[in-house]
Amino acid sequence: MARIISNFFISLDGVVEAPDQWHFAYWNDEMGAVVEAGMRDQAAMLMGRRLYEEWSAYWTTTGEDQDVAAIINGTPKYVLSTTLEKADWTNTTLVTGDVAATLRELKERLDGNIQMSGSATTVRWLLANGLLDELRLLVHPIAVGRGQRLFEDTPTHPLKLVRSETFQTGVLHLTYTPDTD
Numbered sequence: 714m715a716r717i718i719s720n721f722f723i724s725l726d727g728v729v730e731a732p733d734q735w736h737f738a739y740w741n742d743e744m745g746a747v748v749e750a751g752m753r754d755q756a757a758m759l760m761g762r763r764l765y766e767e768w769s770a771y772w773t774t775t776g777e778d779q780d781v782a783a784i785i786n787g788t789p790k791y792v793l794s795t796t797l798e799k800a801d802w803t804n805t806t807l808v809t810g811d812v813a814a815t816l817r818e819l820k821e822r823l824d825g826n827i828q829m830s831g832s833a834t835t836v837r838w839l840l841a842n843g844l845l846d847e848l849r850l851l852v853h854p855i856a857v858g859r860g861q862r863l864f865e866d867t868p869t870h871p872l873k874l875v876r877s878e879t880f881q882t883g884v885l886h887l888t889y890t891p892d893t894d
Contacts, residue, residue, distance in 0.1 A: 714820055714821060714823075714824070715756055715757070715819065715820045715821075715822075715823035715824060715825055715826060715827050716820070716826050716827065716846035716847060717759060717816070717820065717826075717827045717829065717839060717844055717845055717846050717847075718751075718826050718827065718828050718829065718846060718847040718848075718849060719829040719832075719836045719839070719845060719847070719848050719849065720748075720751055720828065720829060720830050720831075720849045720850075720851075721830075721831065721833075721836075721848075721849070721850050721851065721863060722736045722851050722853065723850050723851065723852050723853065723863055724852075724853050724855050724856060724857040725852060725853065725854055725855060725856050726856040726857060726858065726862075727862040727863055727864065728857040728858075728859070728860040728861065728862055729831065729833050729860070729861060729862065729863045730833075730860035730861035730862075731860055735853065735855055735857055736853055739853050739854075739855075739880075739882045739883070739884050741880060741881060741882055743880040743881065743882075743884075743886075744851060744880060744882075744884060744886075747851070747886055751826075751828055751849070752781070752784050752785075752828070753784075754825065754826050754828070755788055755825065755826050755827070755828040756789075756823045756824060756825030756826060756827060757788060757789040757790065757791060757819070757823060757825075757827045757828075758785070758788050758789070758790045758791070758827070758828055758829065758830075759790075759791050759793070759816075759827050759828070759829045759832075759835070760790065760791075760792055760793070760829060760830075760831075760832050760835070761792070761793055761794065761832040761834055761835040762792065762793070762794035762796060762797050763832070763834075764830070764831050764832045765790075765792040765794070765797070765800065765802070765805070768785065768802075769800075769801075769802040769805075772785045772786060773786065773802060773803070786802075786803050786804070787803075787804065788804060789804050789805075789806070790802065790804055790805040790806070791805075791806050791808050791816075791819065791827070792805060792806070792807050792808060793808050793812055793835055793838075794807060794808075794809065795809065813842050813844065816839075816844050817844070820844075833861055833862075833863050833865075836848070836863070837863075837864065837867050840867075840870045840891065841867075841868065841870075843891070845891065846890065846891075847875075847888060847889070847890055848872065848888070848889045848890075849886070849887070849888050849889075850885070850886075850887045850888075850889070851884055851885070851886055852884065852885040852886075852887060853883075853884050854882075854883040854884065870891065871891070871892035872889040872890065872891060872892055873889060873890050873891075873892040873894075874887060874888070874889055875888050875889065875890050876888035
């Protein structure tokens with residue numbers, strides 16, 4: 714059975730938007746190893762419409778790291794959207810209709826991890842529907858001040874810290890699971 718795992722670069726004040734503008738100063742080998750391990754461990758990728766549009770434009774044409782592009786392009790991708798009419802990117806399936814039922818079936822059918830990078834709106838929906846199995850945060854020691862936060866106008870979601878690590882840069886690698894107790 715597959716697990717849905719969400720990964721975020723996140724600032725100390727909870728901002729997840731535009732990490733390309735604030736996160737790279739904290740990139741090091743420790744963070745690279747975590748990101749690489751997640752990519753090696755994925756059976757599939759899950760994304761929302763906005764991330765799909767950004768990544769399909771970037772990784773199919775101008776991706777700077779061709780090794781990463783090969784992994785992403787070769788991985789089955791599932792896009793959750795109510796507005797997209799088609800998803801042309803290689804190995805991509807558009808998920809519409811009863812999304813929760815489709816994801817439950819996908820989790821039953823696949824072995825391994827269904828990884829997500831970003832897609833805050835999708836993660837909030839997954840939590841609300843009991844479909845997110847793990848939330849992995851790379852908390853950067855910076856207050857960005859503005860931008861979309863991971864949790865905005867959401868109900869309470871109790872989480873349990875199951876793993877933590879501090880990188881030399883001060884970045885915290887935190888892993889949470891929904892606390893169902």
